[in-house]
Amino acid sequence: MTKAPQLIKHSMKYGEAQSSTGAAEREPGSPYGRKPRKILSRRNIFIYGTLIMVSLYYLLPLYVMVVTSLKGMPEIRIGNIFAPPVEVTFQPWVKAWAEACTGLNCDGLSRGFFNSVKILIPSVILSIAIASVNGYALANWRFKGSETFFAILIVGAFIPYQVMIYPIVILLREIGLYGSLSGLVLVHTIFGMPILTLLFRNYFGSVPQELFKAARVDGAGFWSIYFRIMVPMSLPIFVVAMILQVTGIWNDFLFGVIYTKPDLYPMTVQLNNIVNSTQGVKEYNVNMAATILTGLVPLTIYFLSGKLFVRGIAAGAVKG
Amino acid sequence: MEASISIKNLSLSFGALDVLKDLNLEIGQGEFLVLLGSSGCGKSTLLNCIAGLLDITGGQIFIGGRNVTWEEPSKRGIGMVFQSYALYPQMTVGGNLSFGLKNAGLPKAEIKERVDRAAKVLQIEPLLARKPAALSGGQRQRAAIGRALVRDADVFLFDEPLSNLDAKLRADLRVEIKQLHQKLSNTMIYVTHDQIEAMTLADRIAIMRGGQILQLATPHEIYNRPANKYVADFIGSPTMNFFDGKIEGGDGAQFLTEGHSFPLHGYNFQSGSAVSGPAWLGIRPEHMVSGAEAETAPIRLHGEVELVEPLGSDTLARLTSGGHTLWVRLDGQAEVANGDQITVGFDAARANVFDKNSENRL
Numbered sequence: 001m002t003k004a005p006q007l008i009k010h011s012m013k014y015g016e017a018q019s020s021t022g023a024a025e026r027e028p029g030s031p032y033g034r035k036p037r038k039i040l041s042r043r044n045i046f047i048y049g050t051l052i053m054v055s056l057y058y059l060l061p062l063y064v065m066v067v068t069s070l071k072g073m074p075e076i077r078i079g080n081i082f083a084p085p086v087e088v089t090f091q092p093w094v095k096a097w098a099e100a101c102t103g104l105n106c107d108g109l110s111r112g113f114f115n116s117v118k119i120l121i122p123s124v125i126l127s128i129a130i131a132s133v134n135g136y137a138l139a140n141w142r143f144k145g146s147e148t149f150f151a152i153l154i155v156g157a158f159i160p161y162q163v164m165i166y167p168i169v170i171l172l173r174e175i176g177l178y179g180s181l182s183g184l185v186l187v188h189t190i191f192g193m194p195i196l197t198l199l200f201r202n203y204f205g206s207v208p209q210e211l212f213k214a215a216r217v218d219g220a221g222f223w224s225i226y227f228r229i230m231v232p233m234s235l236p237i238f239v240v241a242m243i244l245q246v247t248g249i250w251n252d253f254l255f256g257v258i259y260t261k262p263d264l265y266p267m268t269v270q271l272n273n274i275v276n277s278t279q280g281v282k283e284y285n286v287n288m289a290a291t292i293l294t295g296l297v298p299l300t301i302y303f304l305s306g307k308l309f310v311r312g313i314a315a316g317a318v319k320g
Numbered sequence: 321m322e323a324s325i326s327i328k329n330l331s332l333s334f335g336a337l338d339v340l341k342d343l344n345l346e347i348g349q350g351e352f353l354v355l356l357g358s359s360g361c362g363k364s365t366l367l368n369c370i371a372g373l374l375d376i377t378g379g380q381i382f383i384g385g386r387n388v389t390w391e392e393p394s395k396r397g398i399g400m401v402f403q404s405y406a407l408y409p410q411m412t413v414g415g416n417l418s419f420g421l422k423n424a425g426l427p428k429a430e431i432k433e434r435v436d437r438a439a440k441v442l443q444i445e446p447l448l449a450r451k452p453a454a455l456s457g458g459q460r461q462r463a464a465i466g467r468a469l470v471r472d473a474d475v476f477l478f479d480e481p482l483s484n485l486d487a488k489l490r491a492d493l494r495v496e497i498k499q500l501h502q503k504l505s506n507t508m509i510y511v512t513h514d515q516i517e518a519m520t521l522a523d524r525i526a527i528m529r530g531g532q533i534l535q536l537a538t539p540h541e542i543y544n545r546p547a548n549k550y551v552a553d554f555i556g557s558p559t560m561n562f563f564d565g566k567i568e569g570g571d572g573a574q575f576l577t578e579g580h581s582f583p584l585h586g587y588n589f590q591s592g593s594a595v596s597g598p599a600w601l602g603i604r605p606e607h608m609v610s611g612a613e614a615e616t617a618p619i620r621l622h623g624e625v626e627l628v629e630p631l632g633s634d635t636l637a638r639l640t641s642g643g644h645t646l647w648v649r650l651d652g653q654a655e656v657a658n659g660d661q662i663t664v665g666f667d668a669a670r671a672n673v674f675d676k677n678s679e680n681r682l
C-alpha cells in the first residue's frame with residue numbers, strides 16, 4: 001500500500017529524500033536517518049588530547065636521542081638538546097658500531113651485536129619449540145599428574161630470578177657450560193618456559209576439542225596433530241611468543257653479565273660498558289647512537305609483526 | 321539382525337561424576353539408531369566412548385564382532401561427524417577429506433578416487449579446493465560428512481550434526497542424511513536433542529536420561545506406547561496432557577481424577593488387566609477430538625478456551641476444564657476464540673497410564 005514507496009525513499013540520499021518527502025511526514029530539522037556526530041565534541045577533545053600527550057611523552061626522548069646522535073660534540077656543548085642538528089654527521093653512529101671502546105677492546109658494539117644474535121636465535125627457537133609442545137601436551141593430552149606439573153611450572157613463573165642466580169652458576173659450572181654462549185642459551189630457554197607454556201596451553205586449550213577429536217578419528221598421533229593441525233592454525237600465538245622472547249632476551253642484562261665472559265657479552269652489556277666507560281670525555285652523540293642501535297632489533301620486530309601481535313593477544317584474551 | 325555394535329555394561333565416570341552407569345546396547349547391522357535426550361544426559365559421552373575418544377571406566381565395546389574396547393579411534397572402523405563441523409581450518413576441503421587416508425598410508429590414486437566419490441555423493445565437488453572459512457554452514461557440514469564417508473567405515477557416528485544450522489537447512493540435510501543411509505546402508509548412530517530429527521531418521525530411538533537408556537524402541541512404539549512418564553512427556557509437541565488421579569480396578573476399571581471419572585475400557589494394560597492404585601493418565605493433544613466427534617467419544621470433557629495458537633496446518637488450543645489445563649490440537653480451519661466453551665473427547669485406547677510411584681507404564 002502506501003508503505004512501499006516510503007521505504008524506497010528512505011534508501012535515497014539525504015538531500016533527495018528531504019526534497020521529495022511530503023511536509024506532513026517530516027518537519028525540517030526533526031531527527032531523520034543517520035545521527036550526525038560533532039567532530040569537536042568534548043569527548044573527542046578529551047580522547048585525542050590524552051592520546052597526543054601520551055605519545056609526546058614517549059616520543060620526545062626518542063626525538064632527543066636521534067637528534068643528539070646526529071650532532072657533533074661542539075654542537076652538543078651549546079646545550080640545547082631539542083634543537084635539530086645544524087650539521088648532520090653520521091660519525092657517532094660509525095664510532096658506536098665499530099670503534100667505541102669498552103674496558104677491554106675498541107671494536108664498538110658490533111661484537112656485542114653478533115654475540116646477542118648468537119644468543120637470541122637459538123634461545124628463541126628452542127624455548128618456543130619446547131614450550132609450545134609442553135602447552136599442547138598439557139592442553140590436549142591430559143596425563144596423570146598433568147595438572148600438578150602445570151601448577152609447578154606456574155609457580156616457577158613467580159620465583160624471583162635473583163633467588164636462582166647462584167644455584168644456576170653452580171649448575172652451569174658442573175655441566176661445564178659456565179661462561180659460554182650455550183650456557184646462556186640454556187638459561188634463557190629455562191626461564192622462558194613457565195610463561196610461554198602458560199601462553200601456549202591457554203591458546204591450545206581454546207582450540208575446539210572437537211577438532212582434536214576429529215584428528216584422532218582420522219588416525220593422527222601426537223606429533224601429527226601438533227604439526228599438521230595445531231601449529232598451522234596458531235600462527236598468531238607463535239608471533240606473540242616470538243616477540244615476548246626476542247624483546248626479553250635481547251634486553252636481558254642480568255643473565256648476560258653473570259653467565260658469560262667479557263668477549264661474549266651481549267649487546268646490552270656492551271652498551272653499558274661503552275656508556276659508562278670512565279676514560280676521556282663523555283661522548284653523548286656516540287652514546288645515543290649506541291643506545292638506538294641496541295634498541296633497533298626489538299623495534300624492528302614490533303614494526304614487522306605489530307598487527308599479528310595484537311591479533312594474537314586478542315585471540316588469547318577472548319578465550320582462555 | 322546381526323549385531324554391528326554391542327555395548328556391554330559400559331560405565332564412565334569423570335572423577336566422582338558417574339556419567340554412564342552399566343549401560344547395555346545392541347545395534348543391528350545397517351541400523352539407524354538415534355540417541356535422544358535432553359542436554360547433559362550423556363549422549364555425547366556415550367558416542368565418544370564408542371569412538372574411543374574417552375577412556376571408559378568399565379565394560380566392553382564390540383564393533384563388527386571385534387572387541388575394540390582398547391583400540392585407538394582410527395582403528396575402530398568408524399567415521400564421525402561433529403556438531404561444530406571440526407574441519408581443519410588451514411586445509412582445503414579436499415585436504416580435510418584426504419587427511420585420514422594419508423595418515424592410514426593409502427596410495428595416492430586410491431585417495432583421489434575415494435575423495436572424488438565422496439564429493440560426488442555429497443555434491444561438494446566444486447568446493448574441494450576451498451578452505452572451510454569460505455563455505456556456508458550447510459556446505460561445511462557436508463564436507464564434514466564427506467570426511468567420515470571417505471573412510472569407508474562400517475559405522476557412522478553423528479554428534480548433533482545439524483544443531484548449528486538454521487531451520488530450513490536442517491530440514492534439507494536431514495533428508496540428505498536419510499537418503500545417504502538408504503544408499504550406503506552403514507550402521508549409523510545419531511545423537512540429537514531434537515525429537516523431530518529422531519522421529520524422522522531413526523529405525524530405533526534410544527531415549528536417554530541421566531546416563532541410562534529409558535526406552536529403546538521404534539519411533540512408532542516410543543510415540544504410541546512410551547515406557548514411562550518421562551518418555552511420554554519428552555516426545556511430542558505440545559507435550560502430553562497429564563491427569564493426576566487413581567485407578568479403581570477390576571472389570572470396567574475407572575480412572576478417577578479431580579472432577580472426572582474416565583472409563584478405561586479399551587486401554588491395553590501391560591499386565592493384561594487393570595491394576596488399582598495412584599496413577600497418571602496421559603493423552604496427547606492430537607489424540608483428542610472436538611466437535612461432532614467429541615460427542616460420540618467414550619470420554620468427554622467440557623472446557624473453556626483460554627489460549628489459541630493457529631499454526632496454519634492445525635490450531636492448538638489451551639483449555640481449562642475443572643482444575644485441569646489441557647492442550648488440544650484442532651483442525652487448522654476450526655474457528656475458536658478465547659472464552660469459547662467447547663467439548664473435547666478421547667478414547668482410552670489412545671491414552672497412556674503410568675504408575676504414580678515408579679512412573680512406569682501400566
Ligand SMILES: Nc1ncnc2c1ncn2[C@@H]1O[C@H](COP(=O)(O)OP(=O)(O)O)[C@@H](O)[C@H]1O
Nearest residue numbers: 334337339357358359360361362363364365366
Ligand atoms: N570432560 C568432562 N569432564 C567432566 N564432566 C564432563 C565432561 N564431559 C562431559 N561431562 C559431564 O557429563 C555429562 C554428560 O555430558 P554429555 O555427554 O556431553 O551430554 P549431552 O547429552 O548433552 O551430549 C554432563 O553432566 C557433563 O557436565
Ligand SMILES: [Mg+2]
Nearest residue numbers: 363364365480
Ligand atoms: Mg552433546
